[in-house]
Amino acid sequence: MNDIMVDKTTDFASAPKTSTLRQPRLPAWAPIGLVALSILLGCGIGVAADLDSKIQWGLISAILFVGITFALTAKVEGKRQAKDRLATSLVWVCFLLAIVPLASLMYETIDRGSKVLDGAFLSHSMNGVLTTQPGGGIYHAIIGTLEQVGIATLIAAPIGLLTAVYLVEYGRGKLAKAVTFFVDVMTGIPSIVAGLFILSLWIIILDFDYSGFAGAMALAILMMPVVVRSTEEMLKLVPNELREASLALGVPKWRTILKVVLPTAIGGITTGVMLAVARIAGETAPIVLLVFGEKVINNNPFEGAQSSLPFYIYEQWSLGNEASYDRAWAAALVLIAFVMILNLVARGIARWKAPKTGR
Structure with a gap:
């Protein structure tokens, strides 16, 4: 019987294989x-x-x-x-x-x-330049954009970060649900609505003057929900085992968040903030309402009208002549390069601050 079984097994193994499954x-x-x-x-x-x-x-x-x-x-x-x-x-x-x-x-x-983009274009303003003639530059608009976006980031990034930490680490009950709901609503707010809100509150009710700071507050409103959402998602990706290990060692929760959770998610948080900055860098409607345009250099964002790159593009294109069209396209190229640099910086910071895993 065993011989018969061996023979059958041997015959089956030695049988020629067919390629019926090959198509x-x-x-x-x-x-x-x-x-x-x-x-x-x-x-x-x-x-x-x-x-x-x-x-x-x-x-x-x-x-x-x-x-x-x-x-x-x-x-x-x-x-x-x-x-x-x-x-x-x-x-x-x-x-x-x-x-x-x-x-x-x-x-x-x-x-x-690239027709008019050169060193002179980047280092001169439109002061004394006829709009129908070639010449002038965007130096005043670059200063305005950097100051307005910088102030908006200083306002929105800490508030958005702390809000996200509350929602992920502490948020429970009706208050957290209400905060989440309003963050979702703010995400879809048109930029013109944020500009009208600051216009009515800051300029009409409180009687402050038009300035770059007013525009920065409107940009901060647009930036805040983006920071909250991106930071919240990054904090949720941090493994709970890291929190539990820190708490098991007797570390207070606030210190666990500060020393464990945030450093682990710092790369994603930085990327989210930079994406939010890129989101507001091209906004025009709040600047038109709150900052106005200015042809001369204004280094003080808290007083007087101030230009910016999006407003400069809108202003030059609305003039409707060939020289202004060239300046508008050159300013658009600078704005795209500005956003690209922000993304590259975000990637660099994310890689630099990423947690190092030892062997």
Whole structure:
């Protein structure tokens, strides 16, 4: 009996293996070939249909790529693989649809903004410059933006951080729910509403003058909920084991938060604050209402009108001549570079302050 079992086992192991589970596959170069084919067909249809917009050509090509990929995969590999390829193709098409406007915006801004962007443009104001003539610069607007955004950050970042700490570490009951509700409401407040609130309270009721500080308070209102939300999410990602280990050693809760929780989440908190700064750096409506524009340099944000980069762009574009258009595009390029630098600084700080894990 044992010999029979051994023989059967040996025969089964030595039997030739069949490749019934192997299915035909498209070649590795198939996606690239289908992209090229779809572009050719899309361009051909665009020319035949006399479509002037290249965007329409691209949309037709994207639809053809998704359809041809699904049909060909279903024919060769089966419907199951075709559905997988369909999902992958849709993801890539959506990704390209999101990238194309961004790349187009960057190209247009760099192309048109680099015409007048030089050292003189960055180091001079518009004092004494005719708006219809070339010349002038954005030095006064850069100073205004840095001061207004800096003051708004000094106001909003500590309040937002402490609010997030309360909601995550202490918040229980109706008060925490009310704070969460109002933070959610403030997240969707239009910038013009924040400007009108400060206008009515600070300038009309309290009778203060228009200034950069008034604009900074409106920007702080817009910045606060972003800081609260981002900080709250980062604090929730801190493992509870770290809190429990610290508390088990007899460390008070406030010291645990200060020495364990916040250092662990400092990278994400810094990134959130920088994203909030980038969010308010381009706001124009509160500045138009509260700061006004000024062609000369005003280093005092607490007195008198003061310009900023978003207001400068709006002001120059509204003048409607070629020289002002060039200055507006150059200021837009500087503003984009400013936001990009903020993001790079946030990444650097996050990497520098990230918790070090020893071996």
